[in-house]
Amino acid sequence: MPVIQFREALRDAMTEEMERDENVFLMGEEVAEYNGAYKVSEGMLEKFGPRRVFDTPISEAGFAGLGVGAACCGLRPIIEFMSWSFTLVCMDQLVNNAANVRYMSGGQFKIPVVFRGGNGIAHQLGATHSHRMEAVYARVPGLIVVSPSTPYDAKGLLKSSIRCDDPVIFLESEKMLADKGEVPAEEYLLPIGTANVEREGDQVTIISYGRPLQRVVRPAVEHLRTDHGIDVELIDVRTLRPLDVDTIADSVRKTNRCVIVDEDWGYCGMGSGILYKIQKRCFDDLDAPIEYVHSDEIPVPFSHPLEEAMIPSVDRIVSAVKEACYR
């Protein structure tokens, strides 16, 4: 099986879908002439021409709105944000328009648009460029929120997102784009709304997604196995809305313990919402309170050591898991 980078998986997904459906196009800052701020769209302008791959001014509210409008009119736009932090200036387009037009038009308009880009803390970008936007969007009915953690998932989920008739918030990370992984040469889709049991285990369930899963959760799981003899069941939720509560609940019923890891702030963070659903469904199966490992509730520091100290670490995950296991 070919081994490719995360950014290549994203590019392949977009390219395949644009070849498959002429209504699909890519729009965003630097996506065309510059071949993408992070080289995700490298070569796509050359391949598809300036009508289907085009640059926008630095105006998120403008081009996000263009995306919603184009989707209303039957096109299937892919809107690239350089960072999800920048969507704070176009939230009206995402929350009020993208999420609600289908509902408010009584189903007359579908909004098949994908908004994608880097989300979260990506090393020394400072407080205003490090926002983790998942909980902000995952709480909005009408939006789909997807967060892949491997090149394989990225391709399969992005293709499904492009084919989805509802607006999809597709969360990547600048720090994952160079990750390499096996991706089949033949076409495949991954279903939206289905979690992936990445590793089976029977002592505790760890739930995570995206960048934290890639950065610290996988190493922590290995550490727990080798150094503490704790057998973790690891679930990558993949889709944050709608959340695959069934898969999570099946796992928690088996292990009776659960630890959620994200890089959000804890209060009203992504994990808090997941936690509510688990305790509601699995209360009588829990042998210990659910643990939630999240970032400290401070602005994200620019300083490298302080940034490291603020976000979940292998150590923090290990101690939370031990707490949940009464170890």
Next chain:
Amino acid sequence: MSVDITMPQLSDTMTEGTLVKWLKKEGEQVKSGEKIAEVETDKAVMEMECFDAGVVAALVVPEGQKAAVGSLLAVIATGSENPAEVKQKALSRSQPPSAPASTKGTAAPRKPALAAAAAPAPSSPNFASASSGEIHEPDEIGHGATRQRQAAFPPLPHPDNGGRRLRVSPLARRIAARQNIDLSSLSGSGPGGRIVKEDLVNPAARSSPPAVMTPPPLPTAPPAPTAAPAFSAPPVQAGNGEQQVIPLTKMRSAIARSLLASKQNIPHYYETIDVDVEDLVNLRVKLNEMLEPEKIRLSIGDFISKAVASALLRNPAVNATFDGAQITRFGDVHLGMAVSIPDGLIVPVLRNVHLMGLKEIRQRSVDLVDRARAQRLKQDEMTGGTFTVSNLGTYGIREFAAIINPPQVGILAVGAAEKRPVVRGDQIVARTMISLTLSADHRVVDGATAAQFLRTLKTLLEQPGMMLA
């Protein structure tokens, strides 16, 4: 099918409206979107639209009548049903509009006619159809209340001592309910003593096995001997081979839990002192002679209670409680007295014993002990002790070590008063002696402090007159 037309809420503040005029008569056809009535709100007269097509089967509210928002105004027969029957049904279920709002049946507002046309609820979640462009969210999302009651588990037992709630993980609670295990008999290994699954499924590892509330197993036949023994041992008094499984009473399990917790959590240590009570015994005989007319007979224990109260006031470090975070010392002595009752133990508290004379101590102790054995103590007569005395002297026990009754920090174990050979000067003489053992919580009371308390106590008992000093 018939559709109800109800009083619409036409403004934010509207709670009722007046049906000014019906624009359709009974039996008349009505189209969807046609005006059916004029309604006067608190602000204006407005026309009311009908959302369904059909025949006006019943006009329930007459013109000029007021009706609450949501109350039934009319019924439309939308299908092939007989309008007369629909009217009959409508009239039979409608309350007179003038009836008070609190009447059952009108309290719950009916759905407005519009709701009848709403789309059916979404079916089960279907995530797999992304390729068809359809993503459905599960319909369990977002409701404030639990819609369906799950089978309830029995309420958790509340132990009698101190009223602290038993801590049990939800999973352990469910397992216990299913297997009929009495949780109050268990001690939890989780944080704060929480009973967790491990405490139930692996009781062998626990110090106190769970009491399973099932009938005792039938006795099984003893295994047949496989070979003749090499030599015949003297015959042993054979039992009847029966075993008895005794479910814990509430009191027994409370005792088990609280004493285990005390021994596990409190670093006990013990100091024993021998006290010459020869003079005290003589004093007792004299006092009892004088109290004869009042039918009062003081016991050695009464003198000890009196002396303990005096000694505690002089050594306040021992007259204290400790909750793990802070020590509370008491200026009064409320003395717990361990009393054995059938299959149990109870500790009534003699309040303000430092203010009492021997006679009152005697009378009140007897009353408390009698009522303790009859299990007729009030809750406040079993709580609030600052120190406890346990006396096994009447059983001839020479000395023993008692377990502290938390949150107190000490307990005095009193042995029997007995003649013992003791050295006085260089002579061995027979004196009436008693051994007192103090169990103390080393987190709060240090060895020398405890020793000082015992020395005070010894002085008071050996020279009872000092109690007056």
